Amino acid sequence: MRDHETHEDDAGHHGFPGRDRPEVRNWGRGTETPEERADRRWGDLLQELRVAQTGVQILFGFLLTVVFQQRFTELSDTDRHIYTVTVVLGAATVGTLVGPVSLHRFLTGRRLKPETVLLASRLTILGLFLLLCTMTSSLLLILRLAVQDSWAAGLVGAMAFWFAVCWFGVPLWASHRGNPAEDD
Numbered sequence: 001m002r003d004h005e006t007h008e009d010d011a012g013h014h015g016f017p018g019r020d021r022p023e024v025r026n027w028g029r030g031t032e033t034p035e036e037r038a039d040r041r042w043g044d045l046l047q048e049l050r051v052a053q054t055g056v057q058i059l060f061g062f063l064l065t066v067v068f069q070q071r072f073t074e075l076s077d078t079d080r081h082i083y084t085v086t087v088v089l090g091a092a093t094v095g096t097l098v099g100p101v102s103l104h105r106f107l108t109g110r111r112l113k114p115e116t117v118l119l120a121s122r123l124t125i126l127g128l129f130l131l132l133c134t135m136t137s138s139l140l141l142i143l144r145l146a147v148q149d150s151w152a153a154g155l156v157g158a159m160a161f162w163f164a165v166c167w168f169g170v171p172l173w174a175s176h177r178g179n180p181a182e183d184d
Helices: 034-066 070-074 077-107 113-147 151-177
Strands: none
Touching (some): 077 113, 113 151
């Protein structure tokens, strides 16, 4: 039996020895209370956000330095517009992926952990979508400058499709194949 699973003690109560927990439900990962489930899901979400936030912040930092490069003045109007859109998308992505931190800070202590986790999860999904847009826009700008060929747009489209498959398609496919009665 794993640590997070509970068992029936000598007194016949479900839970940890000597502890009666009538509010316990089976959520598909052993038996845990809604509060325990929210805590676990929050921890999982934090790990996911650490990965996404680091990459986004590095990308955004590099985007901010582009305008200070000498070659920036040589960009066409179209490339400057793509750059502007890319920076705005990057800023929106950072804001959205850092949003769960603020949400948690404002709601801590108000006994709203399940709601906090749900809202933070939705912000994270929105942040991943914005990251897809930021990456696509960044690739478009870079490949337009690097190859100056019409096939660059096709390559960018293929990469956008790849990101969408990896970040949204596979998870959605897997969630539909999973057991709908069980929740993480």
